[in-house]
Amino acid sequence: MIPIVYTVYGFAIFFMIAWICLWLIHIMALSYSKWKLHRTVDRSVPEQPYLGVSVLKPLTGVDPNLFSNLETFFTMSYPTYELLFCVESEHDPAVMLVHSLMKKHPAVAARLFVGGARVGVNPKINNMQPAYAEARHPLLLVSDSGIRMREESLLDMVQHMAEDVAIVHQMPFAHDAEGFAATYEKVYFGTAQARMYLGADFLGINCHVGMSSLIRRAALEEAGGLAAFGDFLAEDYFMAKAVVARGWRMRVASLPALQNAGDKSVGAMQARLRRWARLRIAMVPTTALLEPLSECLPLGAGAAWAAGRLLGAEPLPFFLVHVLLWFLSDWLMLRSVQNGAPPFSKVEFLLAWVWSECCAPLVLAAALLHPQISWRTRSYRLDWGGRAHELKPKLKF
16 A cells, blocks of 8 residues: 555646646747737738638627627628628527618628527527528638637638648637626636637647638538537537548637627626536546646646645745745736737726636636526537537426
8 A cells, every 4th residue: 555645746736737838838928929929911912812711600699789889791802701690589589680780781791590490409400400501601700709800810811722722710809898707808818718718729729619710612522511520519629620531731820719798797607617617527627636736726726735845845935935926927918919908997897807717716616506407498418529419498387
């Protein structure tokens, strides 16, 4: 039997290695963000014309920002593209809004597809399937309803689409908005999410989030087309996995995706984080063991204890210095992703950062304790590996 003292020192060494690795990821992600993000988009006329793009926009319902968000797609600076709006029902209020935008911008090629086609349990895939079948161009931009597009974003994405690249995706971020919930969202996506996203991209790890993703249609067809991913809720991850397995590459665009949903709330944000955590746990079960070590407070506590055991350091000062340096590193990361000062004060950043870091372990714990996934009006159960099964609502008598 291994003596207890060896077990204790083994855990201490493990925590110190994890702590060093996370700080290397901090440095790597921050340095990479300075090089990767917000490059100047080349607006000169290319020798070869840019490929046409079919933009798939799945819609469900209307929020206060939907009209302005969708209008940014009608005003993109790109020579050849079409907008394909998708709704499940002709009674969806988004239908009237889309018709008004199409009437306002008659010069932009746009079509509306109603009804979807059931090819699996994923409602987003089902909603987009008819538009996917009718898309006219070799490049597809899958874009969630809450995305606000910069004028040059599509051009930036296409310029990253080299001959051996099949997917160019935008790193998730948030559009400027007022209120604590908006600050919380921007802090999360500009710090913890950005750090892991950029670190994974630099290391060649699949970090594909499909909220704003440009896909080479020929590569997607090689993987079975859109319908092949209808039984996965995390269709973006499995789509990227299948495409890369066939020898294609992925790249992250230099301009982040701007989420701009009009119904921001702390509860809605945490519900999203819990849903994503459940998906990660089902797809990569080791997430449940390793993900807490990517968070500031659990990692800092473990490293402080380990430093006391191995180096004779005082745990409390070690922990406090760790938290302070993590906070400063995240402030620098947010400024890099924002490309300047964020639209709130340092005090507001501090409050949102503390809230985000304190909630992170609780979000993961909730995902582990309640694995069922709720998405809009539907509920799902996930198998290990990520395949989803829709749960039928219980009848009430």
